[in-house]
Amino acid sequence: MKNCTILVRNLLSKIGFLRFGSVVALTSLAAIGTYAVMDVGAHSGGITGRTNSPNTSTPGCTCHCANPSSGTTVTLSTTSGSSPLTASPSTTYDFTITVANSSEVDGGCDIATYSTNGLSAGSGLYTSNNELTHSSPKSFSGNGYCTWSFTYTTGSTDAWDTIYAAGNAVNGDGSNGNGNCTDNWNFAPKFIIHTVVPPK
Numbered sequence: 001m002k003n004c005t006i007l008v009r010n011l012l013s014k015i016g017f018l019r020f021g022s023v024v025a026l027t028s029l030a031a032i033g034t035y036a037v038m039d040v041g042a043h044s045g046g047i048t049g050r051t052n053s054p055n056t057s058t059p060g061c062t063c064h065c066a067n068p069s070s071g072t073t074v075t076l077s078t079t080s081g082s083s084p085l086t087a088s089p090s091t092t093y094d095f096t097i098t099v100a101n102s103s104e105v106d107g108g109c110d111i112a113t114y115s116t117n118g119l120s121a122g123s124g125l126y127t128s129n130n131e132l133t134h135s136s137p138k139s140f141s142g143n144g145y146c147t148w149s150f151t152y153t154t155g156s157t158d159a160w161d162t163i164y165a166a167g168n169a170v171n172g173d174g175s176n177g178n179g180n181c182t183d184n185w186n187f188a189p190k191f192i193i194h195t196v197v198p199p200k
Helices: 002-043
Strands: 073-077 085-087 092-100 108-112 119-121 125-128 130-132 143-155 157-172 184-188 191-195
Touching: 073 157, 092 108, 092 157, 108 119, 119 125, 119 130, 119 184, 143 157
Parallel strands: 085 191
Antiparallel strands: 073 092, 092 143, 108 130, 108 157, 119 143, 125 130, 157 184, 157 191
């Protein structure tokens, strides 16, 4: 009888350990899963498909905040003129994208064209899915903004094209804030380019 009692106690102890171990395992997996969601949601290495181009099915940095923020301004500019720009064929134009927000510390961006052509990345950007995006978050200057440079090259025929961009101003904590708008994004006004071939 004594041996039976010892066996029952050992069995119950093992069952209790297994239950405890399962709780520990599930808790650990949940923690890893939460970290993974936060890390992926932040997209510190860039993301495409977020501009307001008609070709985009998921516009906006909605994993950070459901709606664009007027506190963030995103602009596209070139020293060659303003939108709509009358451009020469087969010509490369230098552009700058600026992301600004006085309450945030870092920025990211996504740049696309309606034609899905013409873009080339400058420093801190790379090409993905025919778009340009940041390779890592860029720190804001003391005036609350950051910039990237890129180029657009026109085609050889008469054509219209549009550059679209989205910019995200973030607090630098490496997460998407669970979508609670601790980071703030917005779209840039679209920049229209009209390539005109001179008559012969």
